[in-house]
Amino acid sequence: MSTSTPHPVDWQRLEPRRICVLRALQLGDLICAGPALRALRRRFPHAHITLVGLRWSADFVQRMHPFIDEHVEFPGWPGLPECPVDDAARAAFLQRMRDSEFDLAIQLQGSGRLSNDVVRAFGARRIAAHHPQKRIMLSATEGLWPYPEQLHEIHRNLHLIGRLGAIHDDDRVTFPLMQRDQTELLQRRLDLHRLPPGGYVCLHPGARDAAKRWPVACFAAIGDALASCGWVVVITGSETEQDLAARVISAMHHRALHAACDISIGALSVLLSRARLLISNDTGVAHIAAALGLPSVVVFFATDPCRWGPLDCRHHAVIQADGPPPVRAVLNAALHLLPHRTG
16 A cells, blocks of 8 residues: 655645634734734635634734634643643633634744644644744645744734735734724723823833833933923823833923823723824834824834834834933934924
């Protein structure tokens, strides 16, 4: 009895009916994946596309409809740092994924060193992924392409989707606002809702990773300089960053509004959408600013702006240094993006 080895498939001619995408990461990571998800939908307009993400990303899936049809919560995985591993939930999760009988599983989680084994466990008919080695490996079941280290994160994701035959020349990021976002800001923070559009600037001193936070004194100095130019200064942040925002305000000589509170990212995005400028660390709100078309100055000293910085250099400025950059450099960039204002 003879056996034959299956021939590698033509990955650009696939027509899967059910697709799952692993991207169980944080806000900025998902915004950077938006262009790839859009390209995926254009390539497979009739497929049912499921995003496997962290719990919070169910909200993102609603915003990205019709590019994504369904959200499945990722329960964690040994070695992946994004969320704690829930072994009981993981068993049920894997059973659900296998029962779904996906035609294609796409690994958009990173280089594939750990995450390729995750998507293999989904039991999909085929897998498309980057991997850490320097050669392309194609088979009847797996399409593995070398991880393009040199690319921006947006283009890295598009690169993989392009291997499946998608047109991947649209790298615009988006974060659609919803009516519920407007309603929440109105009901929860009327003072912020009443701010005149275009009349204020937002400073965001927080970041999930403390190593990426520009010092409080620097944000306070920027806030004072902009307030002295006649701008209303709003200090934004999450509920867990209320103390950080308060420290910035306490260090300022001018008045600033405290907007670090327990509103959703959608309501915060409405506030940002009406601002004239954002100054922030390299964190999720910087990607929201890019998605909303809000001019921004993003401070980089712990991460690589070539990978994570805004692509639009006309409306967004990147200030990079080996350590925390000087206030003057950030202020000059901000003043360049702002119209002259006094009083």
